[in-house]
Amino acid sequence: MRKSDSLQSALNVLVLTVLEKRGPLHGYAIATLIEDLSEEALRVEEGSLYPALYRMEHSDWIRASWVTTENKRRARVYELTTEGTKQLADETGRWANFSAGVNRVLQIA
Amino acid sequence: MMARQRLHREMTEEMQGHIDERAEALMAKGVPEEAARRQAALRFGNTSAIREEGFASRISPWLESIWQDLRYAGRSVLKSPGLYVVSFLSLTLTVAANTALFSILNALLFRPLPVKDPETLISISYRIPGETRYSESASVPLYEQLREAAKGKAELLIMGFPNTTEMRTTPGGPIEHATVQHVSGATFPMLGVTPVLGRVLNEEDDQTLGAHPYAVLGYDYWQRRFGGDRGVLGRKIQYGETVYEIIGVARKGFFGTDVGKIVDIWVPASMYDRTAFTSLNYYWFRVFGRRHQDVSVETLTAALQPTYSAFVEERIKEDPGSTPQRAEQSRSRKLSVDPAASGSSGLRRQFREPVLLVCGVAALVLLIACANVAGLFLAKASRRAREMAMRTSLGAARIRLLRQMLTESALLGIAAACAGILLSIVLAPLLVSMISAERVPVRLVMDMDWRMALFCLGVSLGITLLFGLVPALQSSSISPAQAMKEGTAIAAPLLTGGGFVVIQVALAFVLVAVGLAFGLSFRNLLRQDLGFDQNNLLLAQFKMPSDSKEQSTSVSLWQPLRHRIEGIPGVEGVAYSNWPVFASISRTSRVVLLGKEPSQENVVILPVSDGYFSAMRTRLLAGRDFTEAEVNRATIPLCIVNEAFARRFLDTENAVGLRAAIFGEASPENEDRPYLERAKLPPYYREIVGVVGNVRYGSMREEPRPIIYIPAPRREEYTFLIRTKGTGTGLTAQLRESAAAVHPALELFRLETQSRLVDDTLIRERLLAGLGGAFGVLGLLLAAIGLYALLSFSVATRTKEIGVRMALGATQGLIIGGVWRSLFLLVGTGLLLGGLAAFPLLRTAESLLFGMEPADPVVGVGAALLFLGVALIAGTLPALHAARVNPTVALRYE
Incomplete structure (x- = not known):
C-alpha cells in the first residue's frame, strides 16, 4: 500500500462507515461526525473530503441528491449504494490488516 | 459544455453551504460573525482546486480534454499556417498516390470475384x-x-x-x-x-x-x-x-x-x-x-x-x-x-510486378513525407519547449501534453488522409488509363470494399503516429529544468531532426535511383532502332463481307484500292499486309533452306504487298522488292528475308537466289488439304529475291527476329499502311469513300496508327518510368524541404553561438562552411544508406530494366550528383542567413 493509497483508503473507509451507520448525510455533517466520533483525534480536510466524495460518486459507491435541511438550507446529501456496501466490507478488511500490521510493528519496535 | 457549467454551480453551492454551516457552528460557540466566516473559509481552503478535481472525476475526462486539445490544435494551426499547409499538401499528395495505387492493387490481386462461392x-x-x-x-x-x-x-x-x-x-x-x-x-x-x-x-x-x-x-x-x-x-x-x-x-x-x-x-x-x-x-x-x-x-x-x-x-x-x-x-x-x-x-500476370513495385515506391514517398512532417513538427515543438516545460512544472501530466500534441497530429493526419482518399478517386482511373492499350483496354472495378476501408484507416492512423509520435514524445520528455536553461533543450530535437533528414535522404535516394533506372531503361528502349519509321503511318483495316469471297480474291479489289488511296492528297505511299507489326499477331513456322538442315526455331512469316518496305521505310539491303504483277498473281514462289534471317541461317553467304521453304506450306494445288497431310508433302520452295533490314516485330525488348516476307495471298481483309505527310488525322472520310468507290461492300473496319501500337507495347515501361520519375522528383523535393527546414532551424537556434564566433573573428566563409559541413554530413550518411538499399532493390526488378545493369554507375553517380546539387540549393539559404548574423544584435539578449 502506497502512502497516498493508505490515507485515501482510510478516508474512504471513514466516509463509507459514517454513511452506513448514520444514513444520508451532507459533506459538512460527514466531516463533523468523523471529528466528533474520533473525539477530535481525526480532522477531516475539506480539500480531501470533497474530491474523495466526488471520486466515490463517480465510482458509484455512493449517490447524491439535493435536499433541504432543517435550517432551510439546500444541501447535497450522500448515501451508500449496494456497490458501496461491498466496497466498505473490502476496504474495512484491508484497513484492519494494515492497521494491525502497523500496531504489531509499533509493539515490537 | 452545459454539463460543465451546471456542475460548476452545484459544486460551488455545496461547498458554500459547507462553509456557511461551519461559520454558524463557530458563531454558536460565540465567535463574531465576520471572524467566523473568515475562519470557516480559511479552513476550507482552495475551493477552485477542489472544483477542478471534481471536474476531473465527474465529467468524462476524455471528452472534456479532447475538446480542449482540439481548441489548442486549432490555435496552433492559426499560429503557423505555412507549416500546416506544406505538411497537409505533401501528406495529401502522397496519401492520394498510395490509395490510388492500392485500389488498383486491390482490384488486380485481392478482390474476390463477385460471384457465388x-x-x-x-x-x-x-x-x-x-x-x-x-x-x-x-x-x-x-x-x-x-x-x-x-x-x-x-x-x-x-x-x-x-x-x-x-x-x-x-x-x-x-x-x-x-x-x-x-x-x-x-x-x-x-x-x-x-x-x-x-x-x-x-x-x-x-x-x-x-x-x-x-x-x-x-x-x-x-x-x-x-x-x-x-x-x-x-x-x-x-x-x-x-x-x-x-x-x-x-x-x-x-x-x-x-x-x-x-x-x-x-x-x-x-x-x-x-x-x-x-x-x-x-x-x-x-x-x-x-x-x-x-x-x-x-x-x-x-x-x-x-x-x-x-x-x-x-x-x-x-x-x-x-x-x-x-x-x-x-x-x-x-x-x-x-x-x-x-x-x-x-493483366495481373503482366502488371503484378510493376504495380507492386510502384506501390513500394509510393509507400517510400509516404514514409519520406511522414519523416518530413515529423521534422517540421519537431522544429516547431522545440520552439515550444519552454511552454511545455512551464506546463510540466505547473503540474501538467506528461500524458496530457503527449495527447495534446498527438491531437494536433491526428487533426492534420486525418484531414490529409481524407483529402488524399478523395483525390485518389480521381487519380485511380487516371492511372488505370495509363496501363490501358488501344487494342486491350483495361477496365477495373475499384469500388470501396473492406480492404480499401482498412487500408484508408491504416494509412490515416499510420501517418499520424509516424509523424506525430516522435516529436510529441521528444518534447513532452523535456525536463523543466533543462528547458529553462536556454539552448540545451534544442540539442535533442536537433539530433532527432538530423536522424529524420538522414532517413529522408536515404529513402529519397532510393526513389531517385529507381526513377532514374526506369527512366534510363525507357530511354534505352525508345532508342532501339525499330527498323521502320513509326511516325505518320496510318493503319487502315479494310474488310469484305465473307459472302462476297469471290470479289475479295479477285485482282480488281486490293490493288485498285491501294492506288485510289495513293491519290488522296497528303498520302506519300501505300502498301498492305495481312496484319501490322506490333499488333500481337504473328504466324510463325520452321523454315527449310534448300540443301540445309531445317531450322530448329520458328521464323515469323508476314504476307505483304509490293511497296511494303518503302511504305514502312525499311531499308532494302540486297536484291529487290516484289513487283505489283507478282503480287497480283495468285501464287508465286518468291520471298524476301531480313538481315536476322540471313545471319542466322547463312553466315556470310548472299541470301539472294537461294531457295527457302516454309515448313508445312504446300504447293498451291495442295493448299486445301489438311495441315497434317500437307506437312508430309515435299516442301514448297520459294526463291529469295531480296534482303531487307531488321525490324522489331512485336517488342522493343527482344532482338530482331528472323522474318520471311511472302507475297500477300488473296483474302477478305488487309491492313493498309498509309504513309502520310502529316499525322494523317481527318483522312477517315476519304478512306471510306475510296473503299466505297472500289466496291460497295468494302468496309473500313479499323483505323489506328502504327505509333500507337508501338506505344502500347511499352505500357509497363512507360508506367514505371513515369511514376518512378514522378515519385523520384517528389522524394527529392520533400527531402530538400526537410533539409532546408532542419538547417534553418539549426541556424536559428544557434544564432547566439554564431554571433559569439563572429565576434571572436570567424569569417563569413567559415560560418557558411560550418553549415555546409553539417549539411554534407547528413546528406552523405543518407546517400550511403540509400545506396545500400537501392541496388539490392533494383536487382529484384532486373527483369523490368533494359539496356543497363541494376548497379549501373550512371544511376548511382547520377542520383548522388542530383542529390548533392539539391542539397547545395537547400543549404545555401540557411548558410547565407547564418553568415548575415549580426554579432551585436545576436548578443544583445545574452
Whole structure:
C-alpha cells in the first residue's frame, strides 16, 4: 500500500462507515461526525473530503441528491449504494490488516 | 459544455453551504460573525482546486480534454499556417498516390470475384516448372478429356478470352466496339449469376454447335449503350458474320472472370468457329471450373496430370515437325490447377510486378513525407519547449501534453488522409488509363470494399503516429529544468531532426535511383532502332463481307484500292499486309533452306504487298522488292528475308537466289488439304529475291527476329499502311469513300496508327518510368524541404553561438562552411544508406530494366550528383542567413 493509497483508503473507509451507520448525510455533517466520533483525534480536510466524495460518486459507491435541511438550507446529501456496501466490507478488511500490521510493528519496535 | 457549467454551480453551492454551516457552528460557540466566516473559509481552503478535481472525476475526462486539445490544435494551426499547409499538401499528395495505387492493387490481386462461392473456383494452366510465363490456352479435345478425368472431383467448362472487338448493334449497321466473350452456357449457373432482365445462358446453350445465336449483355454495357432500355430483349446484334438475339442482361456487378476487363456481351461457346471443336491445334480458350468442396487443388492437379501427359504424348507423335528438343520441351510442361477466387487475368500476370513495385515506391514517398512532417513538427515543438516545460512544472501530466500534441497530429493526419482518399478517386482511373492499350483496354472495378476501408484507416492512423509520435514524445520528455536553461533543450530535437533528414535522404535516394533506372531503361528502349519509321503511318483495316469471297480474291479489289488511296492528297505511299507489326499477331513456322538442315526455331512469316518496305521505310539491303504483277498473281514462289534471317541461317553467304521453304506450306494445288497431310508433302520452295533490314516485330525488348516476307495471298481483309505527310488525322472520310468507290461492300473496319501500337507495347515501361520519375522528383523535393527546414532551424537556434564566433573573428566563409559541413554530413550518411538499399532493390526488378545493369554507375553517380546539387540549393539559404548574423544584435539578449 502506497502512502497516498493508505490515507485515501482510510478516508474512504471513514466516509463509507459514517454513511452506513448514520444514513444520508451532507459533506459538512460527514466531516463533523468523523471529528466528533474520533473525539477530535481525526480532522477531516475539506480539500480531501470533497474530491474523495466526488471520486466515490463517480465510482458509484455512493449517490447524491439535493435536499433541504432543517435550517432551510439546500444541501447535497450522500448515501451508500449496494456497490458501496461491498466496497466498505473490502476496504474495512484491508484497513484492519494494515492497521494491525502497523500496531504489531509499533509493539515490537 | 452545459454539463460543465451546471456542475460548476452545484459544486460551488455545496461547498458554500459547507462553509456557511461551519461559520454558524463557530458563531454558536460565540465567535463574531465576520471572524467566523473568515475562519470557516480559511479552513476550507482552495475551493477552485477542489472544483477542478471534481471536474476531473465527474465529467468524462476524455471528452472534456479532447475538446480542449482540439481548441489548442486549432490555435496552433492559426499560429503557423505555412507549416500546416506544406505538411497537409505533401501528406495529401502522397496519401492520394498510395490509395490510388492500392485500389488498383486491390482490384488486380485481392478482390474476390463477385460471384457465388469464389473460393472453390479454379482455372487450369500449363507451365514449365521454374518459368514465370505460362499458358492458359487449351483445345476442345484436351478439355473434353480433362472434363472426363475430373468427374466427381470438379465441374469444368470452357471460356474464351474476352476480346475487345468490332461488332454491330444493328446487323449490317455501323461498326462499334465492345468486349465479347464466348463461354459455356453452364458458366452462369456455376457462378450463380442471375439475369436482371430476360434470361442468362445455361447448359441448353452448349448442346448443338452453331445453333444458339443468343447474346447476354453485361449490366454496365446495357446501361451505357442502351440506356437500360428493357426493350433490348429480342433485339438483333451482329458479331463477326453471325447475328445474335439479345436474350437477357446479367445482374449488376458481374463483369466476367477476367480482372482488368469488363465483358459487354457473352455469347455461347458453341457459336465459335466449328473447326475449333475438332482441331487439336486450335488453342482458343481456357478451362475454368469449380472443384468440389472436399477436393483440394493439389489432388485435382494430380488427378488431371496423367490425362494431360497422355494428350501431350499423342501430339508429339502426330507432330510432323517433331524433333527431340521440341518433344522434350512439350513434355516438361505440366498441368496446374490454380485457385481462381479472384478470377484469372493476363493483366495481373503482366502488371503484378510493376504495380507492386510502384506501390513500394509510393509507400517510400509516404514514409519520406511522414519523416518530413515529423521534422517540421519537431522544429516547431522545440520552439515550444519552454511552454511545455512551464506546463510540466505547473503540474501538467506528461500524458496530457503527449495527447495534446498527438491531437494536433491526428487533426492534420486525418484531414490529409481524407483529402488524399478523395483525390485518389480521381487519380485511380487516371492511372488505370495509363496501363490501358488501344487494342486491350483495361477496365477495373475499384469500388470501396473492406480492404480499401482498412487500408484508408491504416494509412490515416499510420501517418499520424509516424509523424506525430516522435516529436510529441521528444518534447513532452523535456525536463523543466533543462528547458529553462536556454539552448540545451534544442540539442535533442536537433539530433532527432538530423536522424529524420538522414532517413529522408536515404529513402529519397532510393526513389531517385529507381526513377532514374526506369527512366534510363525507357530511354534505352525508345532508342532501339525499330527498323521502320513509326511516325505518320496510318493503319487502315479494310474488310469484305465473307459472302462476297469471290470479289475479295479477285485482282480488281486490293490493288485498285491501294492506288485510289495513293491519290488522296497528303498520302506519300501505300502498301498492305495481312496484319501490322506490333499488333500481337504473328504466324510463325520452321523454315527449310534448300540443301540445309531445317531450322530448329520458328521464323515469323508476314504476307505483304509490293511497296511494303518503302511504305514502312525499311531499308532494302540486297536484291529487290516484289513487283505489283507478282503480287497480283495468285501464287508465286518468291520471298524476301531480313538481315536476322540471313545471319542466322547463312553466315556470310548472299541470301539472294537461294531457295527457302516454309515448313508445312504446300504447293498451291495442295493448299486445301489438311495441315497434317500437307506437312508430309515435299516442301514448297520459294526463291529469295531480296534482303531487307531488321525490324522489331512485336517488342522493343527482344532482338530482331528472323522474318520471311511472302507475297500477300488473296483474302477478305488487309491492313493498309498509309504513309502520310502529316499525322494523317481527318483522312477517315476519304478512306471510306475510296473503299466505297472500289466496291460497295468494302468496309473500313479499323483505323489506328502504327505509333500507337508501338506505344502500347511499352505500357509497363512507360508506367514505371513515369511514376518512378514522378515519385523520384517528389522524394527529392520533400527531402530538400526537410533539409532546408532542419538547417534553418539549426541556424536559428544557434544564432547566439554564431554571433559569439563572429565576434571572436570567424569569417563569413567559415560560418557558411560550418553549415555546409553539417549539411554534407547528413546528406552523405543518407546517400550511403540509400545506396545500400537501392541496388539490392533494383536487382529484384532486373527483369523490368533494359539496356543497363541494376548497379549501373550512371544511376548511382547520377542520383548522388542530383542529390548533392539539391542539397547545395537547400543549404545555401540557411548558410547565407547564418553568415548575415549580426554579432551585436545576436548578443544583445545574452
